[in-house]
Amino acid sequence: MSTSTPAKKEIAAIKGTKDILPGEVGIWQKVEAEAKGLFEFYGYRELRAPVFEATDLFEKGTGETTDIVTKEMYTFTDKGGRSITLRPEYTPSVARAIIEHRLYLQPDPLRFYFIGPMFRYDKPQKGRYRQFHQVDVEVFGEKDPAIDAEIVEMADTLLKNLGVQNAETLVNSVGCRACRPAYSKDLRAHAEKVRDLLCPDCQRKIATNPLRIFDCKVESCREQAARFPKISSYLCRECRDHFTKFCSYLDLFGIPYKVEPNLVRGLDYYTKTTFEIVSSGLGAQNALLGGGRYDDMMKDFGGPDLSAIGFALGMERLISILKIKPEKSKFLYIATLGEAAKTKGIEFARFFRRQGVESLIEFVGRSLKNQMSRANKLGAAWVLIVGEEEIRKGLYQLKDMATGNQNEAKAEDLLKIICDSA
RNA sequence: GUGAGUGUAGCUCAAUUGGUUAGAGCAUCGGACUGUGGAUCCGAAGGUUGGGGGUUCAAUUCCCCUCACUCACCCCA
Structure with a gap:
């Protein structure tokens, strides 16, 4: 229709990416320094993995049915014919590195952190970018619920040190491979009965991942979901025990939290503990930080049977709610x-x-x-x-x-x- | 991928029912003040009104297309 000459386009950053200019970079450096200092203080060490990995690392690790893998990855074929993916999250890379370098044979604690860019082909909006930055923290080989609580306490301390207010900690348990299948089956059955009352998205989730119906914000779905059985009554003895102890350790640490039975994280690999710290003032994307336990990933990758837990924090989201200003140097x-x-x-x-x-x-x-x-x-x-x-x-x-x-x-x-x- | 909103100077915003040469503050540069900052005053520069098409004597204003940004759905950090 239009035979017009295309408008001259000014050279510009790619959609969903942005420059962090000198005027803003001070706060980034301050947050990074604060995080690194704190993590080192808890015995964590930095582990830097490549920005891109083999595509199947994320397919296996993040999960083939997740949105991240099915529609949000920056995947391309390199000149050697390999399928490469810009990391959409960090956890699979750390697991890979531990196995590849046999780090579990070293005496050092398997506690790692990293701060860097991640990539997801999402539609940008407030608190959501195509290149964004995460602070990532992972612990391997600790299955005691005390570490679950400690890692939450460390996250909480970081936010407190940075002056974050109005943040709320949500916790839940999503069970394990022993007890979740029974729950999923019953959940499916319940959802199936009221299928007509659910939105099309949720109707699809009945088959793929019924737990995620709890994530839906559609009013009718929420009403129905409220009547669905809760995971808590399905947890096996081990998971129930783990969650109870996790909560009592949180009490011991003096961390206020809210048990949120509907908290379902979007990644497939979580087992037992999941948690999230949300903040008002972030808009619709209100998760400042999210994570949980993933006890099966290492052996699924063909490595040793090491349990693991970790979280990721969104730098852009965190910085958007910070009020602190870094002091200027005298020169x-x-x-x-x-x-x-x-x-x-x-x-x-x-x-x-x-x-x-x-x-x-x-x-x-x-x-x-x-x-x-x-x-x-x-x-x-x-x-x-x-x-x-x-x-x-x-x-x-x-x-x-x-x-x-x-x-x-x-x-x-x-x-x-x-x-x-x- | 779906939906809504917004695009005017580097930034934040004006411009009467469509009506002369699209204005202001901040920022920039220069001067008042030959080698001394902040305050004040004066001046300069900076715009194809995102781009293209249409309607009209006349479009920043109305219509269509397109692009960009923002927000929301979805998903998640």
Whole structure:
């Protein structure tokens, strides 16, 4: 229909991706540092896996029936004919790395964390991006419910340290391979009876994954789901015991939580404990962090029978609700006038940087007034003025920008003045 | 994949029922002030009104298509 020439498109970031500009990156660095410091304190170590993996790692790990695998993966064939997928989540990569490097034969605790980008072909909206960043935490080889509680406590502590308020911790147990099938069967039977009252999506879920009917937000589905049997009455002795102990450990840690029988995580691999921390103020995508136990993944991957638990936290979501501002560093602006001063200024910059004083010198050739104005706008703590006169006299002007006081000093005394007022 | 909303300067927003040359604040640059920042005043620069088509004497305004962004469904961090 349209024979018009296509509009010139300005070069732009891909849909669902965004630049984190210098003005915003400070808060990212602060959150990353806070998370890393805390995790290391609990005995976790960083494990960095590649951004892409063989596609079948996620098919097997994340689950072939999940939405993530069936419709959200960035999958392509490389020049060697391999099917490659940009990781949509981190857990399968960690499991793979542990098996590949036989890390379970080392004495070190199998506790890992990682912060980095994940990729999902979702339609972007508030709190949802195609490239987004997760903080990922995993523990292997611990089946005691105490670790379930500790990992929740660690997540809770991180959020508290960052000043997050209005966050609520939800917990549940989804059973295991011994007890969940019976529950799923009964759930299917119940759902089947009221099939006509459910939305088309949920009608489909009856066959594929009936637990996820609990996730539905359609009013009629919620009404029906409320009458469905609860997982809690189907848990086997082991799972029930695990969940009870998990809850009492949470009490011991002093973590407030809410048992949410309808909490069903969207990944297939979860067993026993699942948890989520939600926050108001995030919009529809209200999960700040989510995770749970996945005791079968390692042996399903052909590795040792190691139980595991972990969680992932959404960086963009977390940062969107943070109110803290990282403090700006104090730095020295070196203003120069003329060629000789420029050389001298470069020498000063090198000297001060080596002494641990952040220093900025610009070479645009501005007037002194202009350089002062720049220094002020950029938030410099001090300005060092280097001109012909200063060089001749061997005395330099150092201005404290906060007070406006200006001292004349020899080169060797400048550092002391700066350090004294820092 | 489905639905709704919004697109005007770098940013935040104006522009009468469709009506002259599309304005303002902030930011940028310059000047008042030859080597001293913040405040004030003056000035400059910055726009194919997202793009294309249509209706009209006339379109930022109305209609259609398209693109982008935002929000929601879905899914999840």
